[in-house]
Amino acid sequence: MTAGTLIVIAKEPLPGRVKTRLLTEFTADEAAAIARASLVDTLAAVRQTPVLRRVLALDGIAGPWLPPGFSVVGQRGDGLDERLAAAFEDAYDGLPMMLVGMDTPQVTPELLGVDWSGHDAVLGLTEDGGYWGLGLRVPDRHVLLGVPMSTDHTGADQLSRLEALGYRVKLLPTLRDMDTPQDAAVLAARFPALRMSRLHRRLQHSAHPSVLFERALDGVQVVATGTDGRTVAALSEVDRWRAPADAVDRLALSRCEGPVLDIGCGPGRIVTALAERGIPALGVDISAHAVRLTTRRGAPALRRPVQEPLPGEGRWGSVLLMDGNIGIGEAVGELLQRCAELVRPDGLVLVEVDLDDSLDDTRPIVLRSAAGRRSKPLPWARVGARAVLRHAHTAGLLPTEDWRTPTRAFLTFRRATTQQQVS
Known part of the structure; x- marks a missing residue:
């Protein structure tokens, strides 16, 4: 005997509603795209699979991803156990049924069309303790209601329930379902021809840099390399960025004159520290997540590229480029010129530079996560004092101080007057 009806139970693959555990490595849109590809597979x-009926038990609205030949029934019930039971009831027309989820794209017609003659039920377990498929001759709510779902023992509990009710159960091969980024990577490697796998490979090698930067802000290990794979730096200082301002930060901030504009504010430790000193400050960053982290600290921040119009143009007392932000966009001279436009005539521009005074590397970088995700090339510069001084002169900024600690180095500038620029 084989199933006469195959049921797929699924959620409409919308961002934020599916595959939320993938969000440690992927955006909500990317996670939804992976879920959609898995469902299509x-x-x-x-x-x-040669069966008489195919049914999709759907939470949501069917889209162009649904091929012809499927009847669609809406899911009903509160918990997953109730929705599974209802799916069997709504699909039943006198034929044995097998139900599968949308998280095992590697499932095959051979597995779905298995002969389970001499058995009352069929069950396919997953490596994480759940199950990927359940077959029943007739609907039976007692099989499902009350079985704990989404645990590391759901599969074992479901098998125990079936056996307690007297069902003769045929076990199918154990599969790995796709819940985490690691699951997705393993399945993509094992089954490269899947639509999900092809999408995963594209996403792995073409992430927007901001995606991986935001993952680093959340504690995920991210490394910066050159496009040739050479290691440039681990974003190990993210822990420092997320913490309150340290002694070196406070030393830098003691030089600031309000109001202060912090370019590339990240998670907001500098803006917060300035606010605690009673100095008006604003952070700007292109990362929405960085801005959220800053505002959660109670400090003001704006999501905007520094090249676009900003509040207080030409009236800032101090403009900060700390934590390597002198490298934004790789065009150091243009960035310093922009700082000169933002600061008031007697204002201060404070720049953190590399400890290597001779460093002048404007090659793009690539961000890579520990899980293997790689960003598109990111224009960036890594520069020491000599290169910054050269560009600052062209931008009309006069150096006033060069100071450093064993681990960090800084330059401060004042905007030159017209007479100073001429001389």
Whole structure:
């Protein structure tokens, strides 16, 4: 005996509603795209399986991803156990049924069309303790209601329930389902021809740099390399950026004159420290997540590129480029010129530079996560004091101080007057 009806239970693959555990490595849109690809792979396997009926039990609205030949029923019930039971009831027309989820894109027609003659049920377990498939001859709510779902023992509990009710159960091969970035990477490597796998490879090698930067802000290990793979730096200082301002930060801030503009504010430790000193300050960053982290600290921040119009143009008492932000966009001279436009005539520009005075590296960098995700090349510069001084002169900024600690180095500038620029 084989199933006469195959049921796929799924959620509409919308950002923020599916595959939320992938968000440690992927954006909500990317996670939804992976979920959609996984669902399409599953539906394709079901279409290739010789059965009489194919049913999609859907939470949401069917889209162009649904191939022909499927009847669609809406999910009903509160918990997953109730929705599974309802899916069997709504799909039943006298034929044995097998239900699968959308998280095992590697499922095959051979697995779905398995002969379970002499058995009352069929169960396919997953490596994480759940199960990927359940077959029943007839609907039976007692099989499902009250079984704990989404735990590391759901599969074992489901098997125990079936056996307690007297069901003769045929076990299918254990599969790995796709919940985490590691799951997705393993499945993509093992089953490279899947639609999900092809999408995963594209996403792995073409992440927007801001995605990986924001993951670093959340504690994920991220390394910066050159496009040739040479290691430039680990973003190990993210822990410092996320913490309150340290002694060196406070030493730098003691030089500031309000109001202060912090370019590339990150998670906001500098703006927060300035506010605590009673100095008006604003952070700007292109990362929405960095701005959220800053505002959660109670400090003001704005999501905007520094090249776009900013509040207080030409009236800032101090403009800061700390934590390597002198490298933004790789065009050091243009960035310093922009700082000169933002600061008031007698204002201060404070720049953190590399400890290597001779460093002048404007090659793009690539961000890489520990899970293997790689960003598109990011224009960036890593520069020491000599290069910054050269560009500052062109931008009309006069050096006033060069100071450093064993681990960090800084330059401060004043905007030159017209007479000073001429001389």
